[in-house]
Amino acid sequence: MDNEFPSPLFSSFFNDGPPDQKRAGNIGGWRSYNHVLGHEHHSQSVQWQAQNQVMGERWLSTQPIVVPLLPPSRADIYSFDPHTKTNPMDFPKHMQNFYLGHSTHAFQTMSHLLSESFDPGEKHSRQMSDFRQWRRPFLRELKYTACPVTSTQKRTQCYDNVFEDALHDIPPALLAELLHEELGLQRQHEQFPEVSTGGALGCVPFSESNDPQEGCLIFPSNPGFQTLNFHKVELKSSRTASLKLKGQPITFDLNGPIRQVSIGTPQDAVYVGVRSDHFCGAWLVGDSVKPRALGVIQMNQPATCLVVSPHVSKELLVANESGAVYLWTVGKGLTKVREEDSNLYFNAKSTWRWCEFSAHPRVMIYTDRTGAELTDFRTGEDHSYTLFRIGKVSESKRGERVILSQYLSEVHAHHHLITTQYSAYIMDERMPSVPMLKWEHYMESPPMFAHVLAGTSPERSNRVLLGSQKAQELMMLQYSGGRDHACVAQGPHQKLLCPSDTMAHLPVRLPHRNQAVKERLSLPAAGLAAIQSSQHLCVLQLSTAGDLFYQSLRLCSEGLAEDSSQSSTSSEREEEEEEDVDGSQPPACSDSQPSMGRRSPGGLEVVVSDNPEHPPTSDTESGSGQELPQSLGLSIQSAGIATSLPGTRLQPNKKVLRKWNAWLSSLESKMAPNAPFSHCMKLTRDLDVSVELQRDPFMEHNIQGVQQDLRGSMSRGEVLVHSATHLPPLTAPPVPGVIEASEWTDDTSQRLTEAWQGRWRQWWEDKLGLNREQKREALRRKRRQEKKAKAHRRVALSGSFTSSVSNQTDSEYSGWSSQDLGSDWDEGVPSRPGSNCGALSPEIPITPNRSSVKPLFQSTQSSEQDANVPRISTASKQDSVPVDSIKSPPHFLTTDSSRASPHKKLRRTEQDLLESLFSSQEPNQALSEESSFPVMTQSSQRPPLIRASLSQASKPKKKAARMGF
Amino acid sequence: MDDIEAELNAASNIYGNGEFDDNTWGGSSVKSSSSLLPPAVCPERPKETGFHKTLRLCLGSVRDAMLHHRWEDAAKYISHYTHALEDTDSANQLIASEIVWRLGCEILHHHPNSKPEDIIDLYERMKNFGVKNFAKISLDHAFHLLVSSQPEEARRQLSIAESWRYGRQSAAQSQDLNLIRAYRGFLDYITWRNRRSTADEADHHDDSSNPEMHSYFRQASVTLKEVIRHPGTWDPFVLGYIDMLEFYNDQKGAEKVLKDYAYDKAFPANPNAHIYLYEFLKRNDAPKKKLMKVLEILQVLVPSHKLALEYCPLLVDSEDDGNLGKALQVIMDLLEYTSWKHSVNAWKCLWVVVFSMLQRHLQDAVQQEWQKRSELWLALHFRTYHAKKDAQVDRDLLLLKTRVLLTFAGRNPEYRKAATKLISGNNVDD
Numbered sequence A: 001m002d003n004e005f006p007s008p009l010f011s012s013f014f015n016d017g018p019p020d021q022k023r024a025g026n027i028g029g030w031r032s033y034n035h036v037l038g039h040e041h042h043s044q045s046v047q048w049q050a051q052n053q054v055m056g057e058r059w060l061s062t063q064p065i066v067v068p069l070l071p072p073s074r075a076d077i078y079s080f081d082p083h084t085k086t087n088p089m090d091f092p093k094h095m096q097n098f099y100l101g102h103s104t105h106a107f108q109t110m111s112h113l114l115s116e117s118f119d120p121g122e123k124h125s126r127q128m129s130d131f132r133q134w135r136r137p138f139l140r141e142l143k144y145t146a147c148p149v150t151s152t153q154k155r156t157q158c159y160d161n162v163f164e165d166a167l168h169d170i171p172p173a174l175l176a177e178l179l180h181e182e183l184g185l186q187r188q189h190e191q192f193p194e195v196s197t198g199g200a201l202g203c204v205p206f207s208e209s210n211d212p213q214e215g216c217l218i219f220p221s222n223p224g225f226q227t228l229n230f231h232k233v234e235l236k237s238s239r240t241a242s243l244k245l246k247g248q249p250i251t252f253d254l255n256g257p258i259r260q261v262s263i264g265t266p267q268d269a270v271y272v273g274v275r276s277d278h279f280c281g282a283w284l285v286g287d288s289v290k291p292r293a294l295g296v297i298q299m300n301q302p303a304t305c306l307v308v309s310p311h312v313s314k315e316l317l318v319a320n321e322s323g324a325v326y327l328w329t330v331g332k333g334l335t336k337v338r339e340e341d342s343n344l345y346f347n348a349k350s351t352w353r354w355c356e357f358s359a360h361p362r363v364m365i366y367t368d369r370t371g372a373e374l375t376d377f378r379t380g381e382d383h384s385y386t387l388f389r390i391g392k393v394s395e396s397k398r399g400e401r402v403i404l405s406q407y408l409s410e411v412h413a414h415h416h417l418i419t420t421q422y423s424a425y426i427m428d429e430r431m432p433s434v435p436m437l438k439w440e441h442y443m444e445s446p447p448m449f450a451h452v453l454a455g456t457s458p459e460r461s462n463r464v465l466l467g468s469q470k471a472q473e474l475m476m477l478q479y480s481g482g483r484d485h486a487c488v489a490q491g492p493h494q495k496l497l498c499p500s501d502t503m504a505h506l507p508v509r510l511p512h513r514n515q516a517v518k519e520r521l522s523l524p525a526a527g528l529a530a531i532q533s534s535q536h537l538c539v540l541q542l543s544t545a546g547d548l549f550y551q552s553l554r555l556c557s558e559g560l561a562e563d564s565s566q567s568s569t570s571s572e573r574e575e576e577e578e579e580d581v582d583g584s585q586p587p588a589c590s591d592s593q594p595s596m597g598r599r600s601p602g603g604l605e606v607v608v609s610d611n612p613e614h615p616p617t618s619d620t621e622s623g624s625g626q627e628l629p630q631s632l633g634l635s636i637q638s639a640g641i642a643t644s645l646p647g648t649r650l651q652p653n654k655k656v657l658r659k660w661n662a663w664l665s666s667l668e669s670k671m672a673p674n675a676p677f678s679h680c681m682k683l684t685r686d687l688d689v690s691v692e693l694q695r696d697p698f699m700e701h702n703i704q705g706v707q708q709d710l711r712g713s714m715s716r717g718e719v720l721v722h723s724a725t726h727l728p729p730l731t732a733p734p735v736p737g738v739i740e741a742s743e744w745t746d747d748t749s750q751r752l753t754e755a756w757q758g759r760w761r762q763w764w765e766d767k768l769g770l771n772r773e774q775k776r777e778a779l780r781r782k783r784r785q786e787k788k789a790k791a792h793r794r795v796a797l798s799g800s801f802t803s804s805v806s807n808q809t810d811s812e813y814s815g816w817s818s819q820d821l822g823s824d825w826d827e828g829v830p831s832r833p834g835s836n837c838g839a840l841s842p843e844i845p846i847t848p849n850r851s852s853v854k855p856l857f858q859s860t861q862s863s864e865q866d867a868n869v870p871r872i873s874t875a876s877k878q879d880s881v882p883v884d885s886i887k888s889p890p891h892f893l894t895t896d897s898s899r900a901s902p903h904k905k906l907r908r909t910e911q912d913l914l915e916s917l918f919s920s921q922e923p924n925q926a927l928s929e930e931s932s933f934p935v936m937t938q939s940s941q942r943p944p945l946i947r948a949s950l951s952q953a954s955k956p957k958k959k960a961a962r963m964g965f
Numbered sequence B: 001m002d003d004i005e006a007e008l009n010a011a012s013n014i015y016g017n018g019e020f021d022d023n024t025w026g027g028s029s030v031k032s033s034s035s036l037l038p039p040a041v042c043p044e045r046p047k048e049t050g051f052h053k054t055l056r057l058c059l060g061s062v063r064d065a066m067l068h069h070r071w072e073d074a075a076k077y078i079s080h081y082t083h084a085l086e087d088t089d090s091a092n093q094l095i096a097s098e099i100v101w102r103l104g105c106e107i108l109h110h111h112p113n114s115k116p117e118d119i120i121d122l123y124e125r126m127k128n129f130g131v132k133n134f135a136k137i138s139l140d141h142a143f144h145l146l147v148s149s150q151p152e153e154a155r156r157q158l159s160i161a162e163s164w165r166y167g168r169q170s171a172a173q174s175q176d177l178n179l180i181r182a183y184r185g186f187l188d189y190i191t192w193r194n195r196r197s198t199a200d201e202a203d204h205h206d207d208s209s210n211p212e213m214h215s216y217f218r219q220a221s222v223t224l225k226e227v228i229r230h231p232g233t234w235d236p237f238v239l240g241y242i243d244m245l246e247f248y249n250d251q252k253g254a255e256k257v258l259k260d261y262a263y264d265k266a267f268p269a270n271p272n273a274h275i276y277l278y279e280f281l282k283r284n285d286a287p288k289k290k291l292m293k294v295l296e297i298l299q300v301l302v303p304s305h306k307l308a309l310e311y312c313p314l315l316v317d318s319e320d321d322g323n324l325g326k327a328l329q330v331i332m333d334l335l336e337y338t339s340w341k342h343s344v345n346a347w348k349c350l351w352v353v354v355f356s357m358l359q360r361h362l363q364d365a366v367q368q369e370w371q372k373r374s375e376l377w378l379a380l381h382f383r384t385y386h387a388k389k390d391a392q393v394d395r396d397l398l399l400l401k402t403r404v405l406l407t408f409a410g411r412n413p414e415y416r417k418a419a420t421k422l423i424s425g426n427n428v429d430d
Helices: A088-101 A103-117 A126-142 A154-166 A172-191 A499-505 A511-521 A560-578 A628-632 A636-643 A654-670 A697-716 A747-756 A760-768 A772-791 A797-802 A805-813 A815-831 A841-846 A850-864 A866-878 A883-887 A889-898 A904-918 A922-937 A943-953 A956-964 B002-022 B028-034 B050-067 B071-086 B090-110 B116-127 B131-147 B151-162 B171-201 B211-227 B235-247 B251-263 B271-283 B288-301 B308-317 B321-336 B344-359 B363-380 B384-393 B395-409 B413-429
Strands: A036-040 A046-050 A058-061 A202-205 A213-221 A227-235 A243-253 A260-263 A270-275 A279-285 A292-298 A303-308 A315-320 A324-329 A333-339 A354-357 A363-368 A371-376 A383-389 A402-407 A415-420 A423-428 A435-440 A447-453 A462-468 A474-480 A488-495 A525-532 A536-543 A548-556
Touching: A036 B131, A036 B171, A046 B131, A088 A103, A088 A172, A202 A260, A202 A270, A202 A525, A213 A243, A213 A260, A213 A525, A213 A536, A227 A279, A227 A525, A260 A303, A270 A303, A270 A315, A279 A303, A279 A315, A303 A354, A315 A354, A333 A363, A354 A402, A363 A402, A371 A402, A383 A415, A383 A423, A402 A447, A415 A447, A435 A488, A447 A525, A462 A525, A462 A536, A488 B050, A499 A511, A511 A654, A747 A760, B050 B071, B050 B090, B071 B090, B090 B116, B090 B131, B116 B131, B131 B151, B131 B171, B151 B171, B171 B211, B171 B235, B211 B235, B235 B251, B235 B271, B251 B271, B251 B288, B271 B288, B288 B308, B308 B321, B308 B344, B321 B344, B321 B363, B344 B363, B344 B395, B363 B395, B384 B395, B384 B413, B395 B413
Parallel strands: none
Antiparallel strands: A036 A046, A058 A548, A202 A213, A213 A227, A227 A243, A260 A270, A270 A279, A279 A292, A303 A315, A315 A324, A324 A333, A354 A363, A363 A371, A371 A383, A402 A415, A415 A423, A423 A435, A447 A462, A462 A474, A474 A488, A525 A536, A536 A548
């Protein structure tokens, strides 16, 4: 009995507080025992039981596809892909559509306002009066009622046609903003239409006995889900367990779309609640009772929930967006039982409210996105305590919200199902806050529909069916317990078939029809129901187009699967033979191949794992040294190969394919061809404003001639070339003049110029300084090499400090050549007396370009110290500077000046520095040396060269170039 | 409690902001609902390498195959997915190892060609793959061994896991380690109990004769005592601990443990805690007043609990007018729950209470109670449908209910008519 509270419960920590787990891909709950409990079996042994058990009941699909229950209805749903329809980022496209499709609304008023300012002069043209004469009787005949708000004039419309899109009624910026917002809202609604929580499909089982099971199906139908249907069905417990409709449906036309159908507990007759946006209705239906409406209530706020009491007849609970919950006793009216302005536990910014009955007829569950509370509404005061809340207690993740709660009155008097985006919980109201059971359901979109079927006997497991709206997924979970023993989840999750899976099994059609069918089949789901007998389970799914599909599952006891599958195909065939063929043509791929198709446990794919090369139990080498993938896939290798064999898929049987064929052809006949935008006719003929173009009679003649020529050549199938016409010769556009790239100094031009020369990349690198490192590196390399060469000379750092400042700076800034020289100079300084200073001072004004001084040093120094001469030559060789270059300064001078050296800038800095330094006192010294040494060194090695350099020394310009070396 | 609320609110603000970032295009009223979409099961990353894309698709295939129970396919895919373990990012690696462990285990459990050793092998490998999952996997490994009836091996695994140390522990890890200790202690308790029963059989009821048994007691009691201090549901552990304490005649200690377990505010409202306390007190012949106190609290927590049927006689026996009125309330509350609607015992109990009240001339109190509930009770219990149903369940029930109704409401036409009809009908049949 439900009165027992399970003892002991599974152990668990009780963590209070807000959730701390981050949202991540949900992988958590696959194989986890969660917790175990020991049950004493005999005196000694303890039988351990896991909370998540490995094995559960095995339910096999009897068919690999879902079966349509009703012929397709005409659905006015024209956009099938919500992603493309209401992507807010697409709003320019939508605006374009608006301007094209509704140009009168977009531009008319402005034209109307402006029409007074446009006076064409001629008041009443003949055409205009003709039109008016024609229009009045025409409109009278049409019984056309003009919109009382607009006062459109024909003339205004004509203006409008002329002005086209130049004058907007609504400023485009404003329109765009509003449209963007609206699209955002619509997208929200499409992604998660919370109004349809609960589902608009219900099934009332009639007979107490299970075989055959009869019931009444309650579903909405189109257009717009405004018709409520009651249709009797029968579940035939044959092997395929097909569902049959009996008789004609009883229909009721409602005033709004049906959002939710709620079913009470079967007593004499069953109360059915139907929720629409602003009104709720109660119906009574029974096996012997013809469905009849009992009462309707209207609400100001949109209703979010309607549930029928499982305890007391004629009682319903209604929740609406204002946060109020009312007890509706049919015939007595509403009593407010609870009201909440805000969300229960934290601000989830949601107006969605839900309510459910509980084990006590006067205690209800009040649910919003943050949790659920038990509320006792016997007394006026608020007696509430937490049943469930998003938080650490329920091991929620961040951002997790309650999607649906359901009272499982038929399964257990105290059990409630609560679903979130990630998980499904079984709560026991006797022990609130602590979930009795938790699954992670792995569904792609939140489960908004749920149907829980109690096991037909206490030892059988209960089945929880969860259905999502957008992805039309169906997930079946199983659990048992809750009475003597704690709740345990059984077996792995099972994903049931959905209509969109059907395409693979249907005969091939023309691509556009295929596309239409595919779109129709992948429409979001709108409801879920199930009907069961002892061995069969039939799951029904309603789509937003009003299509009803069902699938049957058969209970499979262990070991029996193989036998039954063997015989199942034959029995199907027998059944088919019994069934009188209804004239419809057999489909192309209807050959169910009993010889090939062996029914698999999953009912989907059959594996023949008898590959001789990979014996399934070859685990002898699964020792420690084996790679993990292999250890995992020991039996997997063989299976993997086997599954790749083609043609092992279970085929749907002929009867089902016949049904599908009929359904498809019916769908095609009902689907209206996609009407494009109506052809836009713009009438400007009546417009009083006549735009007279000045026409050249000669041109007129010419044009007519060309037109004739064109027609003629077309009829002959030729090409009309310009020379054949009598048109004036075409004027060739002038060739643009040569562009001087150097004139354009801006970045873009420079870049383009460089790009033409193939140096685009280099330019960018220079520009962005990307090659700075490389340059620096090259420079460093150079320096290193020079230093190496210099190492032989054992340059003392102190010596360089004692030398003149100018040389110091030289060696720093002038790069490779100057350092070399500087050090030479340094070496020379201490050995030399400063007596020569000032000897050449008169030459300073002659050399305004100070750089000219430098090469002079070089030459003088190299020639100055006899002992150093050979070393210099080797050093210069190492630097790959040819010795000859020193010999031929004039040549260098000429090339250097034009060369674009990477060190140019550095050299310039050096020059500037030199300039500034030499202008004070140093130059005197330097120049005096310059003047004194040549004579001395001339004798050493290359007298003529030094002479040459000396002679150059007086010519500043050339020496500047020399210094660069 | 207030602090928690504050924290929750603060947390919700954080979420709110997060959601705001998620979609900046919607109106403010819409934001919450977009967060209701769960993340993709295998989310696509903005900049993913070919490797990650392959893994993502592979995981998707594994999942799909598993959900459709195509275990061979799933095995094929997951053997490829093991490449994810070579991910250079340690966080990804950690997730991948958990995926391989969990999904791999699930597949091996259902794969037609797998053997029990494969599962153990997988546990061992994944346990030592990354340190962070060690405790979690060890615990699950032990559970697996327990479920497959290898308690000794499970105990060994738990001991190994218990002695494992690694750097800083996260909160979740420390809870896992606590559980590891607790289950090890519980296994010790079971060993202790087995020893005790063998000792009982051998009639060696002498403490000193079985030193090994007492060492098990010490090991078990230390760990169990430790774990049940933490807020949580610890039914088996508490029962085990109490069993041991009672054996060693520490009744006071046991009562304290049970009282803490039942009345500590930090613990969840577990009806079992109260039941254990009640049963313990009853075993030890506690005074009725004490028992009534326990039951009173339980009755407030769970009005539908079956111990109400023991509580009512206690109240009736107390010979107090106030208590009688209370008993009437308790039993009427109980009968309003659907699960008790057709219970003959409950109706009998109600009749006893009403009868004793009438005997003590408390008609007014009875009528007062009835007036409060008459509307509900007539709809809930006394309709023609209920009469039919009651007749199906038990004839006595029908008679009892008719009698109760007569006391309460005098003449209620519907149920009585139906009942009379049914009874007379049945009589005619007889």
